[in-house]
Amino acid sequence: MHKKSLLALSVAVAAAVSLSACAGGSSSSSGDAKTLTLAATTNEKPALDAVVAKFKEQNPGVDVKYTTSALDQYQTTTRTQLSSGTAPDVVFVWPGEGNPMATQVVAKAGYLEDLSNQSWANSFPSGIKPVTQYNGKTYSAAVTFSGIGAVYNMTAMNQAGLTPPTTWSGLLQFCSQAKAKGKTAFELGAQTNWVTQLIPYSLTPTLVYGPNPSFPEDMSNGKATFANSKWSDAMNKYLQMQNAGCFQANPLGTDYNASLAAVAKGNALSVIQVNSAVAAISQQATQGTQLNLLPVPATDNASDTRMAGAAGSTYGVNAHAKNKDLAIKFMNFLESPDGMNLYAQTNKALPAVPNDSFKVDPALATLQQDQKDGKTDAFMDQNWPNARVQQTLFQVVQDLLAGKTDISSALKQMDSAYTQGS
Amino acid sequence: MSSAQSQSLAVAEAAAPASALPRRAQKFSARRIGAVSWWFVVPALAFYFFVVLWPSIEGGAYAFTNWDGLSATKDFVGLAQFQRILTDPAGVGAVVHTLVIAVAITLVQNLVGLLLALGVHTKIKSRNILRVALFTPAVITPVATGYLWKYLMTPDGAINQILGFFGLTWLQHDWLGDSNIALWSIVATVVWQFAGYSMVIFLAGLQGVPEDVLEASTLDGAGPFRRFWYVVRPELAPAITINLMLSIIGGLKLFDQVWVMTSGGPGTSTDTMSTLIYKNAFQFGDFSYGIAMALVLTVFVAILSSAQYKLLGKQGGSK
Structure with a gap:
């Protein structure tokens, strides 16, 4: 072969070989026995900082490398990493099924390690155990118990001379009283799509899942639908709240962060949120601001009121983990009372397995009591058969608030999404 | 030797x-x-x-295939995913929004870019500073631009505050929360960012217009408009072609700004083909359907841009 051609060919082959290496990704990252890798969503960072420090203290020489990212980004990245064999040893997963990174979705695909043999696997309360399992085996470990309710800025409430409502009529009255005082009763950050679901999630335990605990099974068996259930009452009450001026002027132009900031400043008296908002608002509010997470009433009988409460922060071990033993050791630490309580304490949540050594944050006392009294129902999406249902809920609520659809069409869209991935 | x-x-x-x-x-x-x-x-x-x-x-x-983006198994399903696109109501809305965005961006961005180029292609002293200042938004990442404008466009944001300051309260809007105007707010953001980019391409074309021809046309009594239309415009034809091509392709593929500013909402009022592809592939766990939509978008972009290129080429645009 001509000398020049040979040279050019060598360059081409070298380029091709180096590019092939690039295309293969950096999957050859080392996995020494003393280094654990972990990934979770940004919300989990404060708790992870605390438990990782404690784990390292108890295991000298062990290093834990963890990354956190926003929810959307986390789901996308971690799914890609799992399917390409580059995922970290321990991954944050959602309980149940209705989410692209939910326990049952990832376990079904074969990417989660079976943890059924671990001592804690059978210790979860009955409301949590099923959402950590797939085909009767335990694939994830719930660390916290979370709830959805109205987070009241009690300091601002006291200044306005108002008290949290305990009935539906009282709630509508509370909205007009707050308005008269120049305050927003419930700040709503509906521009952030996942926030849109929280009001139905806080109303349906009282309206749907409490009166009929077998509603998820009825839906799964085709005996019930969203459109022909009390979900329509919940959506109707959502719109009633909007019409009664319970929200600020532009909920669709307000995002999650802005909604929390309004409550922290006292411009709004409360926000319907997950318990993790208590920590986020505390960080922004002036020192000494009192917060309280309470159930949202949906009927005029206060004793009917229930809360959405379910497994919160949950982790699984990558079935192809480079350091499986260390990953399981970390999971055992998370599931120990020390690890679980530290995690829950830092993230302003409750431990997934109630225990006497946990000192509850006063803001979460009602959630803890409802958990003990069995007055909580799992987050609805945990029992939905695919991620499309929840995403459809986000979309139809925004359409409802914008007046672009009606309740019947909205719920029919959710029914359609439910049947698509069943 | x-x-x-x-x-x-x-x-x-x-x-x-x-x-x-x-x-x-x-x-x-x-x-x-x-x-x-x-x-x-x-x-x-x-x-x-x-x-x-x-x-x-x-x-x-x-x-x-029917791959969900995660499972180890996948089955060959032929054209089934493409058939789904035809019956997906969300897909139709997204196609309409994509076309509206692409056409609006192409027209407004190039018009503004051309006016800016004509403005800075003069002998004013600050022309170099103006050129740099007007081009600067184009070097910012689209995600950063999206966050910046999302912040400015909040109900209590700077835009409404400025409007209020000048007594234009009737112009104040919930720019991204109102489903009737959210799409146009995104278009405005993209135009703000890339008008300077179009300007630079037009400017390069303007610098190729012979001074003597311009002078001759002035001596012949041609006014500014006739001079632009009969002398400058034909010389700018290649710049117009490349600008239209780039902006229509950019408009059809638009994702970053939409995702950051509205995520396709409120409802589905700003969903584009790109956001729908992302949602299906990564949020709904319907990866193969997302890929099928991406292939359709690719064909869509290729057909539209080549048709446009041929059309403008016939008019002397691809000199």
């Missing part, structure tokens, strides 16, 4: 006019140069093949 002598001979041979060489030698030389040139292209082609073509082909194949 010394090496210096042989070098100077080679240079002389290369510099000699082609006509001075016999016909056979000319053909051989051209073929040889052509063959050598191809070898120079090989590294770039290899790079393009392994980084762009091969992953695209491999990824595109998933559109003919």
Whole structure:
């Protein structure tokens, strides 16, 4: 072969070989026995900082490398990493099924390690155990118990001379009283799509899942639908709240962060949120601001009121983990009372397995009591058969608030999404 | 022969006019140069093949399967995913929004870019500073621009505050929360960012317009508009073609700003084909359907941009 051609060919082959290496990704990252890798969503960072420090203290020489990212980004990245064999040893997963990174979705695909043999696997309360399992085996470990309710800025409430409502009529009255005082009763950050679901999630335990605990099974068996259930009452009450001026002027132009900031400043008296908002608002509010997470009433009988409460922060071990033993050791630490309580304490949540050594944050006392009294129902999406249902809920609520659809069409869209991935 | 002598001979041979060489030698030389040139292209082609073509082909194949983006198993389903697109109501809305965005951005961005280019193609003293200032938004990442404008467009944000300051309260809006105007707010953001980019391309075209022709037309009594239309515009034809092509492709593929500013909402009022592809592939766990939509978008972009290129080419746009 001509000398020049040979040279050019060598360059081409070298380029091709180096590019092939690039295309293969950096999957050859080392996995020494003393280094654990972990990934979770940004919300989990404060708790992870605390438990990782404690784990390292108890295991000298062990290093834990963890990354956190926003929810959307986390789901996308971690799914890609799992399917390409580059995922970290321990991954944050959602309980149940209705989410692209939910326990049952990832376990079904074969990417989660079976943890059924671990001592804690059978210790979860009955409301949590099923959402950590797939085909009767335990694939994830719930660390916290979370709830959805109205987070009241009690300091601002006291200044306005108002008290949290305990009935539906009282709630509508509370909205007009707050308005008269120049305050927003419930700040709503509906521009952030996942926030849109929280009001139905806080109303349906009282309206749907409490009166009929077998509603998820009825839906799964085709005996019930969203459109022909009390979900329509919940959506109707959502719109009633909007019409009664319970929200600020532009909920669709307000995002999650802005909604929390309004409550922290006292411009709004409360926000319907997950318990993790208590920590986020505390960080922004002036020192000494009192917060309280309470159930949202949906009927005029206060004793009917229930809360959405379910497994919160949950982790699984990558079935192809480079350091499986260390990953399981970390999971055992998370599931120990020390690890679980530290995690829950830092993230302003409750431990997934109630225990006497946990000192509850006063803001979460009602959630803890409802958990003990069995007055909580799992987050609805945990029992939905695919991620499309929840995403459809986000979309139809925004359409409802914008007046672009009606309740019947909205719920029919959710029914359609439910049947698509069943 | 010394090496210096042989070098100077080679240079002389290369510099000699082609006509001075016999016909056979000319053909051989051209073929040889052509063959050598191809070898120079090989590294770039290899790079393009392994980084762009091969992953695209491999990824595109998933559109003919039912892979969910995670499972180890997948089945061949033929054209089933493409058939779903035809019956998906969300898909129709997204196609409409994509077309509206692409047309609006193409028209407004190029009009603004052209006006800016004409404005800074003058002898005003600050023209260089203006050129840099107007081009600067184009070098910011679209995600950063999206966050910036999302912040400015909040109900209590700077835009409404400025409008209020000037007593224009009737113009205050929930720019991203009102489903009737959210799409246009995104268009405005993209135009703000890339009008300077179009301006630079127009400016390059304007600098090629011969001064003597302009002077002659002025002496012949042509006013500014006639001068632009009959002298400047034909010279700008290649710049117009490239600008229209880039902006229509950019508009059809738009994702970053939409995702950051509205995520396709409120409801589905700003969903584009790109956001729908992302949602299906990564949020709904319907990866192969997302890929099928991406392939349709690719074909869509290719057809529209080549039709536009041919149309403008016929009008002398691809000089």
